[in-house]
Amino acid sequence: MSFKIPSIEQIRKLGDGMGMDITNSYAEAFINYIAPFADGYRQIAALPDDVPPIKYPRGHYYRPEGDENKHGAWIAKVNIKGATSGPLAGKKVAIKDTYSLAGVPLTNGASVLEGYVPEFDAPVITRLLDAGAEVIGKSTCEYFSFSGGAATSTSGPVHNPRAWGHTAGGSSTGSGALVALGEVDMAMGGDQAGSIRIPASLSGVVGIKPTWGLVPYTGIMGMDPTIDHAGPLTATVAENALFLEVLAGKDGYDSRQSDLEMESYTKAIGQGIAGMKIGVVKEGFGQYDSHPDVDAGVQAAAKKLESLGARVDEISIPWHLTGVPIWAAIALEGTYHGMITSPLPRHTEGVYPISLAGRLGSLRDRANELPDTVKVGMLLGAYTDKYYQGYFYYKAQNLRRRLRAAYDKALGSYDLLLMPTTRMMASKIPPPDAPLEQMMQHCWEQITNTSPFNVTHHPAISIPCGLGEGNRPIGLMLVGKHWRESTVYRAADAFERAGNWQSMGPSGKR
Incomplete structure (x- = not known):
């Protein structure tokens, strides 16, 4: 240029x-x-650009159709073999379609990005390949990852593998579905409001949002750098710990990665939870649209953890219910600036995908293609920016500290916090011509318990804990202290080992 x-x-x-x-x-x-x-x-x-290298050759990509992509979970298939040995040797991996994978299109579920092909690999992909994994494709996600449902991707909806016609959970819709289908051992997700934990909950798999910055976010499309997290979805807790062990650590590019505290997460597996203290957060239950099967299933899971030797108490954190408004003020205005007023978020050191900035720079010319989720979010973000001069974004960033302190106070007395991941089980996917209110309800109904921890950066895992009405999965969320993913894994693994989750809950097999 x-x-x-x-x-x-x-x-x-x-x-x-x-x-x-x-x-x-x-x-x-x-x-x-x-x-x-x-x-x-x-x-x-x-001058030549300075971006992450491409270490492993790859074949041609293609969009699978028919029985090869029955649930709509694949956006592209490819074959990239990693090192011949390593901790992930033989493991097949899917990458959420927000990650830069050189030579393979990146759409982020958006029609306005169709045809865009990145020039470099996100460093976490190279880490997976260095560890012996094989990347076999990219998973479908919601339009600009701006939905917790499964109705906005330009490639069509992703159906829940355990409940056809229902959402697989977003925005990492395809990632959760592919793990549940057994087509991959692990899928990478991105989590800005619960987009790893929601599909884990609704599809019946394991997904963790690590402490902010533990997994580098370089080369991944996000919303606002202060809420962006990356992490793995797997079938079991042990595999999740193994993958996070490979993914975690500084990459030399992401300036958000400072003062990391690393652990050997696989050492937490099989340790048991005798003496562990778990706080059951009252405000995470009994919300206006909480499904009784979900509340009952998660309360039963808390009793199971107690029977395994943990001390389990009900506690109150009133600030928990303030988490969504704080998240919304940050996410909506932050995304508006990072997408509409500026093609990419600025004011942070890191890797900038210049070609992507060029594509996003023409977004205004095709704004009518955006789904209701993105339109509504960008209109509200633009309104608060223009008429309130960023007041609500700035105030929410300040209130972030009070929200974090409320959880930290509880975690001063307890090792973990416990609540439902999502207030309800997978809902039906609305038709393409659904009115705005129905579409928005579907896309944002699941974030009440998940989004506060994107603001506060605490590690949080979702594990399946039973089946509810219609044999739909119920998700249990465990939240830990910053950098204490091992404690989260220790409890999640103990619960998983205690019985077949599909035999638990109101509709579990007896």
Whole structure:
């Protein structure tokens, strides 16, 4: 890309947009002054970019159809073999379609990104391959990952493997479904409001949102850098711990990764929970639309943990119910700035996918293609930005500390917090022509218990704990102290070993 000296007319229009009265003579003086800058910009354009390397060759990609993609969970299939040995040797992996995978399209579920192909691999993908895993494709996700349901992806809905016609949970819809179907050993997800834990809950698999920054977010599309998390979805807790052990750690690019505290997560497996203290958060239950099967199933799971030797008490954290408003103020205005006013989030050091910025820069020309979820979110973000000068975003960022402190106070007395991952089980996927209210209800009904921990950055895991009405999975969420993923895994593994979760809950097999 070459840098061109601006015209007088361009400078006057720019000034007008910023409330400056720019005369022709002032614009001409400005142009003459900045002329020497042109050589510097041209030098930048001529230098080779500095992005993560591509270490492993890959074959051609294709979009599977028919029986090969019955549930709609694949957006593309490819074959990338990693190292011949390592802790993940023989493991098949799917990558959420928000991750940069060189030579394979990245759409983030969006029609406006169709045809975009990244030039580099996200570092976490290289880590998986270095450990011996095999990447076999990219999983479907919701449009710009802006939904907890399964109705907005440009490639169509993802059906729940355990309840056809119902959501697999979003926004990492395909990732949860592929693990539940047994087509992959692990799928990568992204979590801004629960997008790893919601599909884990609704599809009956294991998904963790690690402590913020533990897994590098380089080369992954997000919403707002202060709520973006990446993590694995697997069939078992032990496999989840194994994959996180490979994924965690600094990558040398992501400036959000400071003061990491690393553990050997697989050592937590099989340790038991005698003496562990677990707080059952009252506010996570009995909400206005909580399904009674979910509340009953999770309370029964708490009793099971108590029978395994843990001390289990009901506790109250009133601030928990303030988490969604705080999250919304950050996520909506943050995403508006990172997508509409600026093609990519700025003000942070890291890797910037320049070609993606170019594609997002033309988003305004195709804004009518956006689904209701994105339109509503961007309109509200634009409104609070323009008419309140960012007040609610800034205030929510300040209140983040009070919300975090409320959980930390409880975690000062307890090792873990416990509540339902989602208030209800998988709901039916609405038709494409559903009215705005129905579509928005479907897409955002599941985030009440999950999104607060995107704000506070605590590690949180969802594990299946039973079946409810219609044999739909129920998810149990365990929340730990920052950097204490091993404690989370220890309790989750103990519960998993205590019995077949599909035999638990009101509709479990007897």
